[in-house]
Amino acid sequence: MVHFTADEKAAITxxxxxxxxxxxxxxxxxxxxxxxxxxxxxxxKFGNLSSAxxxxxxxxxxxxxxxxxxxxxxxxxxxxxxxxxxxHLSELHCDKLHVDPENFKLLGNMLVIVLxxxxxxxxxxxxxxxxxxxxxxxxxxxxxxxx
Amino acid sequence: MVLSxxxxxxxxxxxxxxxxxxxxxxxxxxxxxxVTYPTTKTYFPHFDVSHGxxxxxxxxxxxxxxxxKAASHLDDLPGTLSSLSDLHAHELRVDPxxxxxxxxxxxxxxxNHHPADFTPAMHASLDKFLGLVTSALASKYx
Numbered sequence: 001m002v003h004f005t006a007d008e009k010a011a012i013t014x015x016x017x018x019x020x021x022x023x024x025x026x027x028x029x030x031x032x033x034x035x036x037x038x039x040x041x042x043x044x045k046f047g048n049l050s051s052a053x054x055x056x057x058x059x060x061x062x063x064x065x066x067x068x069x070x071x072x073x074x075x076x077x078x079x080x081x082x083x084x085x086x087x088h089l090s091e092l093h094c095d096k097l098h099v100d101p102e103n104f105k106l107l108g109n110m111l112v113i114v115l116x117x118x119x120x121x122x123x124x125x126x127x128x129x130x131x132x133x134x135x136x137x138x139x140x141x142x143x144x145x146x147x
Numbered sequence: 148m149v150l151s152x153x154x155x156x157x158x159x160x161x162x163x164x165x166x167x168x169x170x171x172x173x174x175x176x177x178x179x180x181x182v183t184y185p186t187t188k189t190y191f192p193h194f195d196v197s198h199g200x201x202x203x204x205x206x207x208x209x210x211x212x213x214x215x216k217a218a219s220h221l222d223d224l225p226g227t228l229s230s231l232s233d234l235h236a237h238e239l240r241v242d243p244x245x246x247x248x249x250x251x252x253x254x255x256x257x258x259n260h261h262p263a264d265f266t267p268a269m270h271a272s273l274d275k276f277l278g279l280v281t282s283a284l285a286s287k288y289x
Contacts, residue, residue: 034268052266055267117258117265128255132184
């Protein structure tokens with residue numbers, strides 16, 4: 001199980017209050033679909049994904065991004081218990097959604113980049129390192145129920 | 148993976164915006180990488196990797212210069228990076244997984260300092276560029 005130090009927890013929570021779930025979630029998911037177009041395979045039913053503009057303006061993508069980031073909020077509140085927190089979502093992503101866990105890593109890195117662009121100076125080296133640890137731990141927790 | 152005309156314009160444009168900050172960004176990306184991915188420090192046992200290190204600053208400048216050169220020779224990345232490919236393959240022998248880690252930290256740094264210019268399209272072009280640079284660097288490994 002991953003252990004977060006007090007400093008890491010503080011670095012993670014320090015910026016979370018500033019995060020607009022819909023804006024950051026929507027941008028993160030949108031960028032994932034643009035930078036790694038093969039990830040669009042999971043979103044065939046989401047409407048117009050024909051261009052970067054279409055993707056970033058797509059309300060369903062924005063809403064879904066908000067959903068995903070809300071779950072990340074669960075992680076921020078349960079850093080000592082990620083395995084249990086994400087057990088159900090792990091089953092869902094394996095059994096129903098059939099998502100290769102590699103995608104969780106791509107999304108995690110995308111979130112870090114978006115946070116960096118929004119937070120500027122506040123997104124220090126230490127804050128980045130703590131957030132990378134969190135997204136890697138969440139990606140791992142989400143893969144635990146795969147079979 | 149191929150660079151489109153738009154990608155090439157984006158990449159050249161990015162280097163225009165980076166201007167004289169290349170060395171600074173190179174050093175910051177390295178520092179972010181060393182702290183976030185401590186295993187990367189194993190390639191620099193001879194370095195002081197602490198914040199503000201002169202060695203990291205100098206190395207950041209080197210990395211930035213190489214990328215700037217690559218960015219102005221997009222039609223022949225393998226040729227332009229040939230001697231660096233040799234160096235990484237035969238002398239440095241850095242495991243290629245680390246190029247991805249540095250690439251990611253370079254993107255984090257650029258997004259951090261140029262949020263308005265770091266559009267999704269620019270982001271995609273830069274990610275592709277760094278992927279191609281990585282391929283060129285690893286091309287002679289075996």
